[in-house]
Amino acid sequence: MRYQKVTALPATGETNVIYMIPNTNTLGTNIYDEYMWIDGKWEVMGTTKATMDGYLPLTGGTLSGNLTAPKFIGALQGNADTATKAAKDSAGQQINTTYIKGLSVSGRTITYTKGDGTTGTITTQDTTYSLPVASASARGGVKIGYAQNGKNYPVQLSNEQMYVNVPWSDTNTTYSVFGKATAEANGSSGLVPAPAKGQQGLYLRGDGTWATPANTTYGLATTSANGLLKQLSGSTSQYMRGDGTWATPPNTTYGAATQSASGLMSAADKKKLDGIASGANAYSLPLASASARGGVKTGYAANGKNYPVQLSDEKMYVNVPWSDTNTTYAPFKGATASAAGGSGLVPAPGQGVTTKYLRSDGTWQTPPDSNTWRPVQNVLTSTSTTDALSAAQGKALNDRLKVAETLLDAIVVGGTIVLVDETA
Numbered sequence: 356m357r358y359q360k361v362t363a364l365p366a367t368g369e370t371n372v373i374y375m376i377p378n379t380n381t382l383g384t385n386i387y388d389e390y391m392w393i394d395g396k397w398e399v400m401g402t403t404k405a406t407m408d409g410y411l412p413l414t415g416g417t418l419s420g421n422l423t424a425p426k427f428i429g430a431l432q433g434n435a436d437t438a439t440k441a442a443k444d445s446a447g448q449q450i451n452t453t454y455i456k457g458l459s460v461s462g463r464t465i466t467y468t469k470g471d472g473t474t475g476t477i478t479t480q481d482t483t484y485s486l487p488v489a490s491a492s493a494r495g496g497v498k499i500g501y502a503q504n505g506k507n508y509p510v511q512l513s514n515e516q517m518y519v520n521v522p523w524s525d526t527n528t529t530y531s532v533f534g535k536a537t538a539e540a541n542g543s544s545g546l547v548p549a550p551a552k553g554q555q556g557l558y559l560r561g562d563g564t565w566a567t568p569a570n571t572t573y574g575l576a577t578t579s580a581n582g583l584l585k586q587l588s589g590s591t592s593q594y595m596r597g598d599g600t601w602a603t604p605p606n607t608t609y610g611a612a613t614q615s616a617s618g619l620m621s622a623a624d625k626k627k628l629d630g631i632a633s634g635a636n637a638y639s640l641p642l643a644s645a646s647a648r649g650g651v652k653t654g655y656a657a658n659g660k661n662y663p664v665q666l667s668d669e670k671m672y673v674n675v676p677w678s679d680t681n682t683t684y685a686p687f688k689g690a691t692a693s694a695a696g697g698s699g700l701v702p703a704p705g706q707g708v709t710t711k712y713l714r715s716d717g718t719w720q721t722p723p724d725s726n727t728w729r730p731v732q733n734v735l736t737s738t739s740t741t742d743a744l745s746a747a748q749g750k751a752l753n754d755r756l757k758v759a760e761t762l763l764d765a766i767v768v769g770g771t772i773v774l775v776d777e778t779a
Contacts, residue, residue, distance in 0.1 A: 368392030370479035393477050488669050491654025494640045501670035510671035523677040535563030536704035544700045561704030561711045561719050568722040689717025
């Protein structure tokens with residue numbers, strides 16, 4: 356138990372403190388009213404003023420009423436021999452039942468003793484706070500002491516400020532653009548050339564240029580082949596099903612969470628909320644700053660050379676994807692039907708693959724062409740019924756038809772078509 360002088364009572368107080376406020380209604384100095392915070396409210400414990408009402412001054416005076424004493428020293432005057440002792444205070448309250456003369460504290464229990472010897476206890480609220488661990492969605496506490504693991508480096512403290520020591524050094528990692536392939540020579544590995552403005556829809560060819568593959572026509576997706584989606588239905592509540600149709604998902608309504616079943620709130624969180632004592636103080640962990648301790652969050656997305664702080668067993672570390680001096684890269688690993696590929700340099704195109712394109716399996720290939728082309732006939736005497744006629748022979752045929760229109764007329768005589776030469 357301790358005493359604390361204040362000019363005014365705060366909104367709430369500590370349970371093991373007696374607050375002393377200056378009493379301005381009495382004469383003299385160093386007189387205080389005493390208060391304690393008990394059961395969520397302020398209780399008056401008394402005052403430091405010593406009242407002399409009912410007592411005779413040392414220099415004499417008059418005392419009315421009866422006074423009883425086993426022994427007197429000195430002469431008595433008036434009716435002092437029949438006076439009785441004071442039993443009430445100036446407010447008329449019974450002194451031995453209203454004033455507390457002793458306090459003791461054990462843990463959260465305060466025991467008080469009144470003037471008549473009776474005792475009582477007061478149990479304070481549990482104000483122990485447990486700092487939660489920081490996460491991507493909530494502020495919390497963290498620990499230091501992470502042991503370096505590969506390229507995961509521990510977060511350390513200097514004057515309560517966090518930093519990460521990364522033992523890396525800048526090295527020359529300049530690469531030239533990969534060598535293009537020609538009909539006579541192989542290409543070489545290197546960096547992908549930068550596409551120019553407006554070339555965002557082109558693809559890198561083996562000759563080092565950005566170009567559009569010959570065939571980029573796709574049909575609708577089926578259960579056996581990739582393709583395009585069907586036209587949108589216009590409904591914001593429908594989704595594309597595996598059978599290629601737009602449909603509304605089945606009902607996904609959930610009930611309320613309880614301590615035995617999950618729902619809109621997890622069962623663990625509901626049980627935790629039920630266990631919080633009524634009237635417990637809500638604590639909001641402040642954000643850490645350069646001048647004050649506080650909580651932080653995890654979940655930062657890497658941005659350039661800014662790397663996120665992560666947690667391992669509540670201990671902080673930073674994964675820095677750096678390398679010492681080895682800047683040798685192998686060609687990227689192509690994907691297969693059962694495994695994903697890996698990043699790397701563009702493989703060198705071979706001689707003669709100037710019009711081929713890099714496929715995701717790591718090979719230079721000619722994109723498939725789904726268009727069907729027919730042979731072209733360049734003579735009017737061809738008897739083919741499926742081949743196309745060349746543009747030159749089509750023009751020749753058109754010229755002959757125009758001449759025929761000016762030389763011939765068709766005349767029907769007795770059901771027979773007779774050709775008449777108008778130039779004869």
